[in-house]
Amino acid sequence: MVSRVKKNKGDAVRYKRSTKRVGCKVKLILKIDKKKGTYFVFKFIDGRSHCLITPTSRHYIRGNRKMTILHKNFISKNARINVGPVKSFRLLEENVGIYENVGAIMQDFKNFHRDFKNYIKGDDGKMLIENFIKKRDIFLGFYFDYALDEDNHISHLFWAEAISRKNYALLGEMVTFNYHHRSYITFGVGLLAKEDTESFEWLFRTFSYCMGDCKVGPELNKDEFFMKELNSFVWNVEQEESEFEEKWESIMIKYNLLEDKWFCNFFSIRDQWIPTYFRDITLGGILRTTSRSESINNLFNNFSNPHDAC
Template sequence: MASSSNQAQNFNYTVNIESSSGNILNNQNNVFIEGVCDSTATSVIENFVDVFDDSFSRTTNLWKPKVSDPNFKPYSGQWFKDIESCFQFYTQYGLQGGFNVRKSTQKVKNKKIVTKYIICSHGGHHETSISKLSKHSDDAMSESSHVSSVVGDQVRRRNTITKKCECSAKVILKSLGPLDSDPYVVSCFIEVHNHPLAFESGKEFLRANRSMTALQRHFLLDASKSNLGAYRAHGIYKSCFGLYSDVGPTAVDFQNWMRDIKLYIGKHDDDMLLQKFRDKNETSDGGFCYEYQTDSDGHLTRLFWADVRGRKNYDVFGDVVSFDATYHTNKYGMVFVPFIGVNNHWKNVTFASALLDHENETNFTWACEMFLKVFCRPPKCIITDQCLAMKVAIQKTFPDSIHRYCMWHIMQKFPAKIGPVFCAESGFMEKLNKFVWSSHLTVAEFEEGWNAMLNEFGLSNHVWLNEIYGMRKSWIPTFFRDKPMGALLRTTSRSESSNFYFNHFVQKGDTLSEFYMCYESAI
């Protein structure tokens, strides 16, 4: 009896019924039946449940749920219109009693479920082979995600921690007729459990209390549009609603839901995105334009789109376009190519965007052709980095447009080409900046100053300097003085700043659907 008293003290139980060999202890949540070891105590337990077999040891500890409202307690002979109604009822009983429930095996006759088992989540035992599970069991469906390998006819399961301990608490439903509309009756209700039940403070962590509401799902999706992960979103949600018990789902539940969303998207990612584009095209009466191409396997390789706002902005501010393809995003490693301009407030505007699987001449040519197809006129000036594939594509597609190289990219190459020490200590860069950045010099003044500078520093025969001097008409501001809108942009910094801005909203592991959702939020 001393050991029984100690255990009662540890669990804050008080003695309710005593026998010479065992105690029945209870608290506000459940009744605990301890130390079954003689016929007197066994007869007490059999008053609670009449279904015991040899699987119970003579020293098994049993717990009986205690609910505040007896109307939530199932009973033999209780009717339900369908299985789902009974499952919801038993779930609510489990919430009050402190245990989780799940659907288990079933018997089917003429495509009608005639018997259904709804059991405690600790029921059953841990199978190492999924093929041993009933083909009609919901457990078989849930276990399929734990497949590790297949050996012969046996499907081996990944070793995982299990809470199954052959708990016999259950509700057994029987159909009252062969029709789908026929109700079900509780043919057997086993009340006691062979494991401890949750205390009041732990009931908030029961599975049924941690299901995500529609509001929480929408909140998590909106948070992901701003590049907020599930863990941070859960913290913000908790701050808005108070205590963690007011939230329900844990941060892990938030993370698991986002994981399930990614798995749901799966290989249908591109199809989902294209369907979204079709819907946007229909709702905008053709204002939203998109084009795409796939490979022989049906995988998306090129995608171009322009929305209504971008098309209107191009009509007004489309004289100069910055075109950059250095930003790799999404889980497929596709290149994000935004077409950027400047509005009357000197702010960036996005005319159109493209996703390309590779940076090559063919893809760039296709993107430029789609741009011309949608906007019907080429830009007066287009600025890119020193990419030969882009140069060829622009010459093919926009032959009348001024193609300008980004000055910043070229200037960044000087220390590497000439030498960092020489550039830092000789004063060469100071003199160079006076010539290359000034738009007030005439062509003759620039060429004279350039040659004099190279002679002064002994660089007249430098191969790379002579190479960039040969393409001076593509990047030196002096040669754009008389070109319409030619001096509006001198670098691709507009594109790079847009890439930096988009980077706050997207992650490299995003699917295409997630990427576009974040893109819309950023725009």
Template sequence: MEEEYEVMEPENEPIEVEYEISGEEIIDNATGIDTPKVATTRKNETPGGSLYYAPIVDESLLPVVGKNYGTLEECEKMYRLYAFHACFDIRKSTQKTTKYGSVKQKYYLCNRGGVSMQVNFDTLQSSKKPIRKSNMECTGCRARVKFDWVYETNTFILSDFQEHHNHELLPQEYRHLSKAERQMKYAEQLFVYHSSVSNIGPTKAYEVYSNMKGSEKNVHGTVTDFRNWRRDLNIFINASDSQMLVNKMKERKKYVPGFSFEYKLEKSQLRSIFWADEVAKCNYKEFSDIISFDATYRTNRCVTVAAGLIRDETAESYTWLLTCFMKTFGKEPNMIVTDQDKSMAIAIKAVFKTAKHRLCMWHIMRKVPSKIQEAIPTIEDEVEKDFKNRLNKLVWNMYIEPNVFEERWEKLMHDFSLKNDSWFKHMFDIRSTWIPAYFIDTEMFGLM
């Protein structure tokens, strides 16, 4: 015995009426050429006053009641092709099955069939997430097909076909915006991925792909779909991006001679990584006299000798990074230049034994204008310009002795009433870490 699962039969069949066909000039989407065609839809009123629409398509595409269309997949393919040329979308609906799970009857409906769900939600009275409303409104459309199973051949015949719609169909020029046609194909997805690898955003990728295909109408998806797919791709990668990075680095270390890679985990999470390739090692061999540690990603133009990523800028993280540096190169530089990071200073002192630590003049001098304004809010432009000129001639001078620098600094602070300013006093206290006069005995000190 076969067990049947009942399906609710559609009610209120559309009344059979004669429709008038209106002619107009329509642009062929496939060729872009103005082609004389009749309208894609015919309509008329029923005796009750309701409007019904019937699509106009080639007779070869019309579903034929009583015809065997093969497997259920082939039946769906046939109706989708008809729906595409008729300018509407379809969806699967209810079905009857045998007790063994075989489908014996299947419905496919217009996607605007059914009744709209009324969503009444008070966000002030409930903490539940509101249901997002669809932009496709259900109108109770009765357009559908029904397929019945033929047991002997395990195929399906069309037993019912309703072509009338109670809503307007898509204009032919907007057919590419239907839900079915907006489903991005593998080619579009792959293009978005390769564009992101090349630092091209989804919006620009959509423009380029549309130009390649000749028109936006030939692209499956809109610019919003491209953005959403890029977002979903990032979310998918996000959960395993750390493992992917470690695996890629390990593989390169295995097969590329001279490549060094270190990483640190904390509670099974990637905390820090360090790497240097054979080119970086050659650079260090030739340019290891003075090394700059740039914690803000190449704000200075220099030859790169190594790179690292750390989760935080603590002394512990910097110590691990510099330890990896020494493990890789095995030789301390003559001088290390950094910004005024206290954590970095602690790490340098802990790892390096002979290298001299110097602060970057560029970072310090960038702060001077704001510090002058804080110390002397009413300073005139000409006076400020004079101060900057004298300061630059003093701090950048690598031909004077430390005692000469100290005398001139004292006079400069006195002339501009800055002797009691906390920032300038601090910079004088640490003068041996950034003024060239205190690095005269270091080879090539003038480079920085």
């Protein structure tokens, strides 16, 4: 049993170990030779009345424990998918059958994991970017971008696979967190250190640049008045269908978009995405695409740690 001992506030914490009396008569006394500055055995009495260690506890002895390359690789690879040392130890224990066959104890796994994190501390962001650069050189369709903060740490990061960019070209006319044939389509991945306006603006600009997204022309795409006027009635669930169609035609005429293929296509399928056309559906008013993304968010959370920083 180990107890914490701390006499006064501010004192260092000392650990007091309780001993178990078994009647053993062994005695070893060491003294220091002040002239040589070394210790020597002053007295030794061999009166041992019990075994030094039981057979079931031999694997705890430091000489019988060794962190092999197998252990180290297993811990480091699991760390990539956010599996800690405790879970790694238990997984390996299940694989080898019994606790004694692991070859190390759980504390050895924790110590290596701690030392491993300290070893790459300060360079993990650099390693990530170097890995992305290599991936971009090998896979031509792979895209990534990042930004650094004032401390030279990664504050914004975005990447997209070639298949994700292809999927967006085919299905990305309107991006929502939704199902496609009852499966998710991931267009890209973004990591932000802060959830502020500047960070999200960077993310959306980067996403748009990556996908070559300019459906209505660069000038109109940046027109705040056009976007505000369009959004004011597109997402208005209180209006009637006839009101929506009148406002749509009005803005198409105003901005000379009557012949625009992209807008014409979206108007032809308005009953599939305009909220006012879902008013007769039971509970249709409370359905939101963001609520359907919780499961995929949970999936990503299993492989990421909010406390890790680059």
